[in-house]
Amino acid sequence: MPLHLSESEIVDRAALLPAFPSVVNDILQTLDDDNATLGALIHLVERDPVITARVLSIANAAAMAGRTQRDVRDMQVAVSLIGLSKVRETVLGVSLANFSSESRMGRHFWEHSVAVGVAAQELARLGRISTDYALVCGLLHDIGQLWMARCYPLEFQMVRLSLSLEPTLDILEAERKHFGIDHCAIGRLLATAWRLPTSVVAAIQHHHDAHPPADKLVAATHVGEVLANALDLSRQDEARVVNLSESACDLLGIDWNDDLNYLFGKIEARARYLARIFS
Structure with missing residues (x-):
């Protein structure tokens, strides 16, 4: 239940x-x-x-x-x-x-947060929006998971177990099964309570959406999450490539037919560097 x-x-x-x-x-x-x-x-x-x-x-x-x-x-x-x-x-x-x-979260949680923050920053440059806002959105996008782990550690571990046993299971579905709510919705509540800007709240809330709102900061966070997982920047066993929103990519001006190896390399290098600097 x-x-x-x-x-x-x-x-x-x-x-x-x-x-x-x-x-x-x-x-x-x-x-x-x-x-x-x-x-x-x-x-x-x-x-x-x-x-x-x-x-x-x-x-x-x-x-x-x-x-x-x-x-x-x-x-x-x-x-x-x-x-x-x-x-x-x-x-x-x-x-x-x-x-x-x-908050006593593991190293992988922070490395993933930094990776998404860096990816969102680089995508923000493409979309010509604030890289500082993008970094905050990336660093805080999974704040709901931090709340879950701290407030209900048993249920949080049950979610982790469900994901390891069912590789195709969607993380939001697993969270709703045990918590009745997912980390994106919890993140929205926390970010609102902390009086973060509405654009940051929206990015945290919608970073897993297949059809996110037409907002470049939301788009940068969403695509940043996908890239961080696809590039396996935090080397997590449970890293998953979630559905990528085509509209988010269009909003940022990303054409996957272009040679983006330079972008991927820059994201990977900066993520490794900043994970050390910030920690």
Whole structure:
């Protein structure tokens, strides 16, 4: 018999998870604020010593690669070396990596999340939309599974067992069988409760849809999930190539007749690199 979970119970039980990092919303708000300054971003970085250390480490690596003989300790110098985009990417990734780690999810869960985030980013470039939003959508697309594993570990393991015994079983069907709801719907509730932008909520909710809404961010997350599984970037035994939405590909301008090996190689290389950097 499946569980009978109300929406309020799902949101209330999110208290069992670590506190969602507020810096994620802060970063996304700076993207939508035309008056946001470099100083505001630096302030966000310097609030967290772990993130500060990671940004300075990347900046020092860049300085060494550029044969600059200096020990970078100033955040403004660090930003000038690696750029605003890389700083935002690092802040978002490290914050959500810590969140995932504190939630006690396995390494494969985070590696898959990073892979989808990177794939969504590269697809966002094709679709000419925000790569920062795309990264967040990819990193959080399976947040509903994290909730399942933390709040109902026995039922979550039963879903995993069902998928291993029935390779053709759809993951959403397996989840509904045991939970009465799937991780996409749970993810929507959590993202809404955390006051994430509506576009991010939609991407989390619809990333498995065969016919997702005509939204480029949703499309990038959906296709990113398919590519991450097809390329087996997290090397999971249960990685599955879900149905690929033709309309999502068209929306992003993807033509599978083109030579996309460069795109696939870039996604794979960046996913491996960022999984190390963020962790």
